Amino acid sequence: MAQSHDQHQDNHHDGQHHAVPYSEHVRTLVALLFLTAITVVVSVFGAALSTLSVFTALFIATVKVVVVAYYFMHLKYEKKIYSGLVLLVGVLFVALSVLTALEYLNR
Amino acid sequence: MATATAQVNYLEAKKGIMSWLFSVDHKRIGLMYLYALITFFLVGVTLGLLMRYELLNPGKDLVEAKTYNQIFTLHGVIMIFLFIIPSIPAVFGNFFLPIMLGTDDVSFPRLNLLSWWVYIIGAIMALSTLVFGDGPADTGWTFYAPYSVKTGTNVTMSVLAAFVLGFSSILTGLNFIVTIHRLRAPGMSFTKMPLFAWALYATSWIQLLATPIIGITLLMIVAERTLGVGLFDPSIGGDPILYQHLFWIYSHPAVYIMALPAFGVISELLPTFSHRTIFGYKAIAYSSLAIAFVGYFIWGHHMFTSGMSGTARFIFSMLTFLVAIPTAIKVFNWVATLYKGSIDVQTPLLYALAFIFQFMIGGFTGLILGALATDIHLHDTYFVVGHFHYVMFGGTGFAFFGALHYWYPKIWGRMYNKLVANIAFVIFFIGFNTLYFPMFISGLMGMPRRYYDYLPEFHIPNIISTVGSWILALGLILMIVNLIVGRFRGRKVTERDPWGGITLEWQTPTPPPVQNFDRLPELPKNGPYDYEHKPQIKD
Numbered sequence: 001m002a003q004s005h006d007q008h009q010d011n012h013h014d015g016q017h018h019a020v021p022y023s024e025h026v027r028t029l030v031a032l033l034f035l036t037a038i039t040v041v042v043s044v045f046g047a048a049l050s051t052l053s054v055f056t057a058l059f060i061a062t063v064k065v066v067v068v069a070y071y072f073m074h075l076k077y078e079k080k081i082y083s084g085l086v087l088l089v090g091v092l093f094v095a096l097s098v099l100t101a102l103e104y105l106n107r
Numbered sequence: 108m109a110t111a112t113a114q115v116n117y118l119e120a121k122k123g124i125m126s127w128l129f130s131v132d133h134k135r136i137g138l139m140y141l142y143a144l145i146t147f148f149l150v151g152v153t154l155g156l157l158m159r160y161e162l163l164n165p166g167k168d169l170v171e172a173k174t175y176n177q178i179f180t181l182h183g184v185i186m187i188f189l190f191i192i193p194s195i196p197a198v199f200g201n202f203f204l205p206i207m208l209g210t211d212d213v214s215f216p217r218l219n220l221l222s223w224w225v226y227i228i229g230a231i232m233a234l235s236t237l238v239f240g241d242g243p244a245d246t247g248w249t250f251y252a253p254y255s256v257k258t259g260t261n262v263t264m265s266v267l268a269a270f271v272l273g274f275s276s277i278l279t280g281l282n283f284i285v286t287i288h289r290l291r292a293p294g295m296s297f298t299k300m301p302l303f304a305w306a307l308y309a310t311s312w313i314q315l316l317a318t319p320i321i322g323i324t325l326l327m328i329v330a331e332r333t334l335g336v337g338l339f340d341p342s343i344g345g346d347p348i349l350y351q352h353l354f355w356i357y358s359h360p361a362v363y364i365m366a367l368p369a370f371g372v373i374s375e376l377l378p379t380f381s382h383r384t385i386f387g388y389k390a391i392a393y394s395s396l397a398i399a400f401v402g403y404f405i406w407g408h409h410m411f412t413s414g415m416s417g418t419a420r421f422i423f424s425m426l427t428f429l430v431a432i433p434t435a436i437k438v439f440n441w442v443a444t445l446y447k448g449s450i451d452v453q454t455p456l457l458y459a460l461a462f463i464f465q466f467m468i469g470g471f472t473g474l475i476l477g478a479l480a481t482d483i484h485l486h487d488t489y490f491v492v493g494h495f496h497y498v499m500f501g502g503t504g505f506a507f508f509g510a511l512h513y514w515y516p517k518i519w520g521r522m523y524n525k526l527v528a529n530i531a532f533v534i535f536f537i538g539f540n541t542l543y544f545p546m547f548i549s550g551l552m553g554m555p556r557r558y559y560d561y562l563p564e565f566h567i568p569n570i571i572s573t574v575g576s577w578i579l580a581l582g583l584i585l586m587i588v589n590l591i592v593g594r595f596r597g598r599k600v601t602e603r604d605p606w607g608g609i610t611l612e613w614q615t616p617t618p619p620p621v622q623n624f625d626r627l628p629e630l631p632k633n634g635p636y637d638y639e640h641k642p643q644i645k646d
């Protein structure tokens with residue numbers, strides 16, 4: 001049973017297999033390491049930036065998430081609808097945070 | 108596909124307990140969930156009956172105040188996390204989603220088995236609080252801080268259990284989303300999918316996205332209890348309202364994890380037993396998504412009296428009223444489906460009708476609680492207890508038992524005694540309403556929830572309620588005994604389509620073979636409920 005199931009899945013994936021060149025993986029890795037380095041630098045000089053350092057760290061982390069999802073998790077090669085779904089999740093997350101923060105600020 | 112092994116039905120394909128415990132067949136996993144769920148449900152019911160017995164008379168009858176607090180907490184935790192959240196998706200979703208989509212399993216069968224095991228581990232953790240440590244938590248199933256940070260009872264274990272159970276829920280949701288996107292039969296576009304699949308799709312997104320929030324929140328409680336991190340307790344710099352936000356950001360959408368699959372079941376039962384196309388297919392399908400979406404933004408209505416900002420209260424109240432719209436759309440479409448149908452009154456249909464009736468009461472009382480002014484009076488009274496039992500038990504619980512009676516012959520290849528099933532239904536229905544309706548009255552009179560004692564003026568509704576709990580228990584016992592007897596001695600069912608249903612599970616042999624189909628499933632021409640072009644399947 002499991003065997004036929006795997007075949008079933010493979011059929012579905014067939015059209016979507018892409019040979020991604022190693023160089024792309026390497027470039028992505030370098031980009032992520034670079035962003036990590038910036039995060040570290042910002043945290044070291046964090047005192048000078050005060051609250052801004054939190055936002056910078058969050059911003060860099062968000063960029064990293066996008067890079068990972070796009071290249072390592074193959075969003076780049078999927079149908080557009082999947083990028084749309086991921087975007088929707090992001091919007092939901094922001095909406096929940098904003099609504100909670102608004103309540104706190106208006107208390 | 109039509110090989111010799113494909114013909115062996117899934118019940119007989121392999122023998123022995125291990126062939127069940129480690130099966131990756133979605134049908135067997137569905138049944139393992141069923142047996143576990145019913146067991147925990149009965150534990151929860153026993154605790155419920157104990158509480159009702161304590162409340163028969165004012166004053167102490169049976170248990171101490173603290174024990175009572177532990178009982179309602181454990182009752183709530185079991186009923187929410189072990190029964191009603193997994194219920195329909197884990198049992199009937201697992202069993203029937205792949206078949207209804209015309210495929211042979213979910214996308215990730217091993218992950219599916221893992222989710223069952225994680226569920227069992229979480230359940231053992233939750234129940235272990237009965238015997239280890241200082242007894243089950245006494246905080247209520249909501250674990251509100253700062254009390255949950257301070258009480259000496261076993262909150263840490265209960266909370267960790269809920270955390271682990273969350274993973275099971277996430278894995279099931281993930282599996283269903285991928286299955287629905289990737290494994291639909293050729294020709295089955297999204298708008299040709301059965302409505303049960305649509306409902307599970309909307310539910311799965313909530314399971315996937317909302318559950319992590321409660322996971323992290325519960326870990327924050329553990330951090331505060333064990334490490335003294337000041338997150339929620341104001342005496343060490345925390346914010347208790349923040350806890351309530353985080354808790355309800357999950358737990359309100361979780362209400363739709365409970366309700367949406369039930370809507371899906373009802374949308375299957377009604378066309379089958381009125382033998383006609385569902386009215387407003389797209390309206391029902393899209394309203395599930397709308398409910399899932401709007402459901403994310405109304406959590407604040409649990410917190411109107413918490414001291415949160417006035418503006419937020421106003422906004423949350425307004426948004427709460429919005430969610431009634433897609434829900435009402437469904438109800439109107441269901442009722443319209445019955446209109447001029449050739450109605451065949453069978454047990455599952457009775458459960459579906461009771462669902463509509465009771466869910467409406469639950470929904471309308473929800474609007475009363477969603478209005479700011481009335482909620483000030485009714486918050487934390489028995490009105491709320493009546494409201495959520497009507498929604499969860501009168502709604503989803505009844506849909507669950509309706510689904511069980513509906514798919515029973517397909518699952519086991521036997522039929523229960525229909526007369527006994529109908530009698531059990533009537534007793535169950537009367538018991539349910541006798542048990543919970545008086546709670547609206549005592550609530551309006553001002554009786555607070557979560558106390559083992561009450562003032563003498565609330566005596567009469569409490570007597571009625573407790574008698575109702577006995578009637579309900581009688582109906583439940585009769586129903587379960589009838590189903591168990593039917594499983595072994597009921598009439599054998601070999602026809603594929605005993606109810607005259609149209610979705611793909613009625614094209615497979617009864618019980619289904621391991622591979623689900625012995626021939627390519629045929630889709631009706633104009634959508635899943637096109638009774639005019641129903642494919643003629645011969646045995």
Ligand code: HEM
Pocket residue numbers: 151152155156158159179180182183184186187190191246247248249492496499500504556557558559576579
């Ligand atoms: C025979 C069936 C049942 C009986 C007799 C029963 C009885 C009760 C009673 C009396 C309470 C209120 C305790 C109090 O506030 O002092 C309660 C609370 C509760 N029940 Fe039930 N119940 C039953 C079934 C269910 C079911 C099927 C569900 C869910 C699907 C459920 C979910 C809950 C929850 C979440 C609470 C709140 C616990 C808390 O306050 O923390 N109950 N139940």
